[in-house]
Amino acid sequence: MTSTARIIALSQLIASETAKMDSSLGSRNLPTPSLDEDALQTIPIPDELTDIKAARLAVIEACPELKDLMTGPKELLRFKWTDYASVKAVLRLKLDKSFYVGQSTSFEAMSGFSGLKVMNVRRIVRHAIINHHFFKEDTSGVVTHSALTAALAGSESMRNSLIVELDEFWPAAVKMADAMEKWPDSEENNETGLSLANSSNKSMFDIFAEEPARGEPFGRYFSQDKTADGLLENYPWADKTTMADVGGSHGSAAIRIAERFPHMRCYVQDLRDTVAEGAARLPAGLQDRVIFEEHDFFTDQTITADVYCFKSIFHNWADKYSSHPYARSQEGGKNHNPRAYLARAGKPDHGRCSPSHVSAASYDEPSKVQQADNINNRNLDVGMLQLLNAQQREMHEWPELFRRAHPGYRYLGARQPAGAIRWIVEADWQGPE
The missing domain is CATH 3.40.50.150 (Vaccinia Virus protein VP39)
Incomplete structure (x- = not known):
């Protein structure tokens, strides 16, 4: 009974807050959210519309909970072990750069660009589409950019950030439990999941310092930090x-x-x-x-x-x-x-x-x-x-x-x-x- 009440409450909240946000955007002639290639990269909510920002956040928080409740514990326990495999392949092979934003391409053309067989390109791209909105295939065999791949193609900093997270941070996550088992409660920065992922007894800082080809993208990852900190306005x-x-x-x-x-x-x-x-x-x-x-x-x-x-x-x-x-x-x-x-x-x-x-x-x-x-x-x-x-x-x-x-x-x-x-x-x- 409790679960039933919760899913109804969540669905009603999502509907009401989504309608509130859609009405606000429409009254200001602002575009509705989209993942098409020409969509805005962020939803344009003016700073003064705090109620609309709150509505957006409420929907973002409610949707995963509703999805989890409707999925159920048994299915939720299944690990998505292929989740980001296609995204990493797209970036490594530069498939997002294989054609210009505003144009279309084919699996055959992507195959010629990357050197992969057409079959493998098709498998990677379709996996990326269905799981991560990477590219679109509205017509069978015709690939266009989505908002995500258009953003990557136009922003080296965004592309670099995703590459660092997948190439450096993800392998460390896989090895974190191994490190905790090998070095229980360690406070040393060279006894970590990242150290094990690199078969090294050195820290992340030392590893990247010794390998400039990896250290340079890592440095750019953190130098691009634009997170609001309020430092200018809130310190004397x-x-x-x-x-x-x-x-x-x-x-x-x-x-x-x-x-x-x-x-x-x-x-x-x-x-x-x-x-x-x-x-x-x-x-x-x-x-x-x-x-x-x-x-x-x-x-x-x-x-x-x-x-x-x-x-x-x-x-x-x-x-x-x-x-x-x-x-x-x-x-x-x-x-x-x-x-x-x-x-x-x-x-x-x-x-x-x-x-x-x-x-x-x-x-x-x-x-x-x-x-x-x-x-x-x-x-x-x-x-x-x-x-x-x-x-x-x-x-x-x-x-x-x-x-x-x-x-x-x-x-x-x-x-x-x-x-x-x-x-x-x-x-x-x-x-x-």
Whole structure:
């Protein structure tokens, strides 16, 4: 009886919220959602229409639940072990680039482009169509682009992201359970599913550093991060003059801050090759206010700054290592004294340093977030486990992380700016003289 009531409730919600969204789009002469090749890549809902955004999210959350209820436990337990095989083949063979958007092609033409037999091209493409809306075949034997393959054909960054996820992250997921069995509760980043998938005793960072052909797409994957973090509008930059972006990659955050706040001087710290590439990409006119510097955050900080920013850095490291930029630990023969790292960086006496942690690594309890956000959080949490034995952190874990690092740190709290995925987590140094 309960299940019957739930499926009716879900179907009614889907119908009502879908109608609300369709009416809103129609009244503004906005296109209805489509997967045709000329469709918009995102649904054009104006920011001020919060009720329509909520309606869309409600439908997105309700549809999978209704589908699962109608499928039933027995069928749900069947693993789709061929799920992304065709997508990976399409990308590897560049079938999405075998003909232009707006044109059509045939399996024979795709065969000539890829070198595969016509039979195998047909099998791959039809699997991709039915499972992932890759391509369309409205007329038998005539292949056209869908919205998805049109987007891939026109965006190297989107294409690169999908390739990295399938070629690097997916194999790590397959080996994650093996790694957990071999190294129970390990916090080492070279004892992971990714390490096993590469038959290596090295970490993800070291593996990609030694293989530039793989490291370059991986670097582009993370440099394309455009996730809203609310950093510009929700931190008192007007009261600051200097910022050190530790692990700042190619400097996207520092560049945005420097462009918005002309009085700010920003330092970007990362590994040698990364900062060299970032400096080469730096927009003209910022050379004197965005400075790139090679730095390992497991060594003493040398830059004097008002703010030390770690954006999506700590979720790359287990607790054992995440406290090290602050902790007093002699592990590995390195000096991790927090005064040496922050306070002695130009603030030797009563200096108050406020490292602002801007990171997708923070999230609230499941009961306090939307289901879609909860799914994203949990997926990324397990993703960090399979890649690095690292973790996403819930809000209650941050105070303990600072306490573990050193009692001289005061946890200031965390907040999630409106519309942002990431949280701003803050602490300052009030340690002993």
